Amino acid sequence: MIESKHFSSIYLPALWDGLYLYKENQKRLYKNRNLYRSNATPINFDTFSREGILTFTVEPKLVEELKIELNKHIGYDMDSVLIDEPEARHYVTFSECDPKIKILHDRILAQLDVINIAKQYCKTPNVRISGFKLRIQEADSEFKQNLFKDVGYKVPTTNYMHIDSSFRRSQIKMVFYLNKVTASNGPFRYVRGSHKIKDPIWRKISRRVNHKNGYQAWDAAGRERFMKLPKFLRHKAEFGNDLLPENKYHKILMDEEVTVTSKDGNFVLFDNAGIHRGGLIETGRRISLQWSMEAV
Numbered sequence: 001m002i003e004s005k006h007f008s009s010i011y012l013p014a015l016w017d018g019l020y021l022y023k024e025n026q027k028r029l030y031k032n033r034n035l036y037r038s039n040a041t042p043i044n045f046d047t048f049s050r051e052g053i054l055t056f057t058v059e060p061k062l063v064e065e066l067k068i069e070l071n072k073h074i075g076y077d078m079d080s081v082l083i084d085e086p087e088a089r090h091y092v093t094f095s096e097c098d099p100k101i102k103i104l105h106d107r108i109l110a111q112l113d114v115i116n117i118a119k120q121y122c123k124t125p126n127v128r129i130s131g132f133k134l135r136i137q138e139a140d141s142e143f144k145q146n147l148f149k150d151v152g153y154k155v156p157t158t159n160y161m162h163i164d165s166s167f168r169r170s171q172i173k174m175v176f177y178l179n180k181v182t183a184s185n186g187p188f189r190y191v192r193g194s195h196k197i198k199d200p201i202w203r204k205i206s207r208r209v210n211h212k213n214g215y216q217a218w219d220a221a222g223r224e225r226f227m228k229l230p231k232f233l234r235h236k237a238e239f240g241n242d243l244l245p246e247n248k249y250h251k252i253l254m255d256e257e258v259t260v261t262s263k264d265g266n267f268v269l270f271d272n273a274g275i276h277r278g279g280l281i282e283t284g285r286r287i288s289l290q291w292s293m294e295a296v
């Protein structure tokens with residue numbers, strides 16, 4: 001009896017408080033969950049949902065302003081600097097640089113309305129901007145080119161086609177060209193609609209695991225190790241290097257792939273769950289900003 005009284009007088013009200021708070025929290029959670037729905041649908045949202053990619057043109061004046069500030073930050077002129085390696089990469093942390101960079105960045109994203117597209121697409125009340133980096137890349141005869149040199153095979157025309165290993169609709173990526181990009185200096189390419197390809201769960205998991213633990217390597221030892229996996233686990237995130245030209249998907253992928261040059265725009269927004277590639281530079285230099293919006 002004593003125990004029962006004790007239980008009813010102390011624990012029940014506490015339990016009730018808990019339920020009450022839970023209900024309040026639940027209301028708050030639901031309110032936040034619906035935040036993305038309260039925004040008007042961005043003008044390009046349907047195209048992005050259907051194709052998995054959007055291209056925009058940021059006005060040249062704004063591009064130049066941003067380049068001036070970035071040049072000050074990195075300490076040299078990105079267009080004329082001589083680089084020793086095929087790539088010079090700078091991760092830019094907004095809190096550590098002149099606030100003008102963040103202001104220009106925010107202005108560009110707001111003009112294109114890409115944050116709202118990302119929020120609605122990822123069904124999230126907010127997004128986190130991450131991995132903001134400047135890449136200066138030049139022709140590299142080795143990059144994804146001589147993977148099968150030891151056995152006398154050339155890479156196929158689908159080489160470097162890949163899918164990123166983040167979870168579906170958890171991340172949207174951006175590429176912003178800061179110089180003129182043509183077909184020969186590493187344009188970004190994307191297979192339209194490929195973000196909708198449905199994979200069985202074991203394929204999704206094995207693709208990610210093989211990517212993250214190095215099982216998709218193309219050197220002789222790596223290939224041998226990969227072929228020792230059971231057949232149903234032999235999947236690669238970067239599958240384009242292994243696709244034989246006679247494979248029935250080869251033509252479909254090549255036909256559906258779009259190549260984004262400066263003529264199409266200088267800013268690319270894409271769902272990285274779709275098939276993409278870029279930076280295969282034959283001649284010249286490509287200067288770009290690359291970063292992502294992640295669901296919070």
Ligand SMILES: [Fe+2]
Nearest residue numbers: 163164272276
């Ligand atoms: Fe990628």
